[in-house]
Amino acid sequence: MYPFAFNIKDYHPKVGRIHLPPPIHLAFVTGGFIICNFVPRLYDFHDSAIPAPYFHSNIDSDEVLYYVEGDFMSRKGIREGSFTLHPGGLPHGPQPGRTEDSVGAKETNEWAVMIDTYAPLAPTTNVKDTIDKDYAQSWLE
Numbered sequence: 001m002y003p004f005a006f007n008i009k010d011y012h013p014k015v016g017r018i019h020l021p022p023p024i025h026l027a028f029v030t031g032g033f034i035i036c037n038f039v040p041r042l043y044d045f046h047d048s049a050i051p052a053p054y055f056h057s058n059i060d061s062d063e064v065l066y067y068v069e070g071d072f073m074s075r076k077g078i079r080e081g082s083f084t085l086h087p088g089g090l091p092h093g094p095q096p097g098r099t100e101d102s103v104g105a106k107e108t109n110e111w112a113v114m115i116d117t118y119a120p121l122a123p124t125t126n127v128k129d130t131i132d133k134d135y136a137q138s139w140l141e
């Protein structure tokens, strides 16, 4: 319950030889959700590393990503200020071509915040009015 602010630009990322799963970017844990920061960082440095994240489903949480600024390696059609919502259980990962594009990349310049909630989210009227109804189709070429 203690109120405080933490500037994402003060967050120091961790990197590894191979891809580290998102919880390595964990900044806060609460009783209802977690917050992870994705900040500029060197990519995985093994010779055969694939920097793009793997496909996954969040079994126990809904996942909201807020794209703050920079280049978002795993996404097409995302710009600063975008939000994405991946409901629990929905498989998601890099969009077509992004995994291949990531091979050999040395660093990312992304700033993004991820919130994983332990309970399902209910979209507000504003979300219903502004959501990109074609987002789920963005994995199709």
Ligand SMILES: [Fe+2]
Binding pocket: 056, 058, 063, 086, 092
């Ligand atoms: Fe995810």
